[in-house]
Amino acid sequence: MTTTTAAAPATTVGAPLLDVRGVTMRFGGLTAVNDVSLTVNQGEIVGLIGPNGAGKTTFFNCLTGLYVPTEGTVSYQGKVLPPKPHLVTQAGVARTFQNIRLFGNMTVLENVLVGRHTRTKEGLFSAILRGPGFHRAEAASRQRALELLEFTGLAAKAEHLARNLPYGEQRKLEIARALASDPGLLLLDEPTAGMNPQETNAAEQLVFAIRDLGIAILVIEHDMKFIFNLCDRTAVLVQGQKIVEGDKETVQNDERVITAYLGAPLETATSTDEQAEDAT
């Protein structure tokens, strides 16, 4: 699991991997995601930012089959993804969760082994009969899981309970678990939420290392520095709509983005209002 050898092909951006066309998600009268299109190419890191409540996580859930989009299609490697989470994972799209959702009462190693589920086939009878095939598959899964723990720096804690890990390591474990399904595309939902600068830095290195393995990444984040350090392209979602997409400069200088985040034209208005209230 060296990252340097795979680095060369990773820098070249390949064919489209994930193709999202006009996804709309309505909950009754509320349109959480409105006609969003997005592509992620092979070997790319794409960022998705937006203020709180912009619909980023809802958009993620539409991609991973947790929600069935009201309109639009999501295709991966040219095939439309079925709206079932386990089939999406099987197709090669893995994800992490904004609020960590580990299997708390399982060990770290077992968590990663669960991630291997779609890539192994041993069923009930194989488990009862325990033929040589079963032992081979278990050993292979274990081997791969330990590799991934080594990769994310959790190997020393393989036998700990997941819920007893420190926060930063729980985030790492979620990533290791997602990687265990051998994905072509990894969706990260706020991977650095609640981390200190050092941990954020380490997370950045980890994301680069994953990209160097040839896995494309779509990441939601609030930390601008993190996003602009990391991403080849960034899309901005505001009130369910994608307002701009492009590289660092395009996004940073876009007026609508500044408006959405800082509320520039409104700022004077509110301050005058406050002054007016103070005066009365």
Added chain:
Amino acid sequence: MSTETTPVIPLPLGAARAVTAVGALATTASAFLAWTWTADFPGDLTVTGYPGGLQWLTLTAGLLTLVLALASYGVPGLRWTSPSGSDNGLLYAAFGGAAVTWFTIIAIAIDLNGLANLEPGGWIAGVASLVALVGALGLPVDRHPKGTSWGLRLAKTDQPLPTARQLPSTVEVLLIVVAFAIGLFAITFGIDTEYGELFTGYLILAGFVIAALSKSGLLPRLRALTIKHRPIATGAAFAAAAGFPFTQTSDQYTSVAANILIFATVALGLNIVVGLAGLLDLGYVAFLGVGAYAAALVSGSPASPIHVQFPFWAAMLTGAAASMVFGVLIGAPTLRLRGDYLAIVTLGFGEIFRITMNNLNGTTGPKITNGANGIPRIPDLEILGFNLGQKHLIAGVELGRFSNYYLLMLVVTAFVVLVFARVGNSRIGRAWVAIREDETAAEAMGINGFRLKLLAFALGACLAGLAGTVQAHVSYTVTPDQYTFAEALPPNSAFLLAAVILGGMGTISGPLVGATLLFLVPKKLEFLSNYQLLAFGITLIILMRVRPEGMIANRRAKLEFHEADIPAQASPPSESALTKTGA
């Protein structure tokens, strides 16, 4: 979780040890005295020079306290009994001695109307056991610091044991065999208790002895040995269980034991559904019923409308398959529900099964099950010309009908244990636990939640059906009323669930122990008559208060237990998360 090692009653160490040892010796000796003047109290405690009934329990507790007290002195040759080097075990043993002795004294006073019925021997025993307890309370024990909780509360965190002396592996194997032989003796004693007082005393003593042995470090040592020699330990456990009928002179208690095994096997099947996959099933006893009815219908009983008699293996397969089909039929529509909703629906299905069996009586429905009369006169099984209904002479011991069924059931139980162990520790088992922990995350990891839950349901049903086929033959008759949600006697859905939760979810030995207790307690406490369920409920509350993880915690729970020693670092950084998200 800081602990301190201080005595509860401040006494000089030397005096405390001496008092404990003398008290224990006196308790042991007092078991040989006459405690009451009349043989009216069961067990005949009137004989001087020979212990009887409850006195045996006091004797056991006294001897254990004495041995542990001598080990506390560091007497060479006895130090192995307390590998942890802590006096907590001794304190528990002394507590057990006092509890069982005073229980006996109170039982005598109540049964015979008044303390006047006690002979001096009884008073000596009571005082001696208290002396031992006071001495033990003066010993330095690991406990929570004063003021944080009530003064007596002993520390839960165990220090890691010092490494064991390396023994030749033959000696280790021998130790395992001896331990299981003692276990067989203890369980046989419990099943064979003839009156409620003795059984209650037995339960009290068993609780304290187990606590004492685990605090002294003997049980953890034994556990380490059984893990090291797992195949031998499994074999020894099986042999000990198979040895039970050979210790019995009549069929009275083997029938109890056979029914315990049936109950325990079904509880183990339920543990797949509840303990591994986390699906709360309140109608599980219906699957036992389906298996039993299927077996009864093809048993060749004259009351069965199908006049066929399947051979034993075919009947078993029929029962298991019928149960599995029923499980899939119930599971397919209901497993889309989660949590409480699933519990309610399964509760309903359990009742639907019973009512349907009642109605298939020829008047309110097709005549299949004879309604409330059930299917009686189910003939005994015959396996390879070996009729299980007749007495057979094996190894010089005459085995009756129930002994035969007990041994057959033991094979079924062993099979279910095997299935549980192997499936639980595999890709499928991990997926079940993942679903139990967080279904959404499990699906995001590529697990087909519905399919795996259905698989858990079907496998659990199939194993219960297997036990049902034997049950039909053991009890001669199947009636709908055997398969209710709750009543005073097991097996029923409520007791099955209690056995799993009480014993320890997700473990193998947990439901076996839980089921044994839940079967024996109502059976032996019949003297409480109307208060039986009340007493039972109080017992459950106490057990859940003392050990919420169940009597036998599973590997994961143990790990959590163990890691409590390490200072917790995993505090959710909610504050920093809040400040960060604004960035």
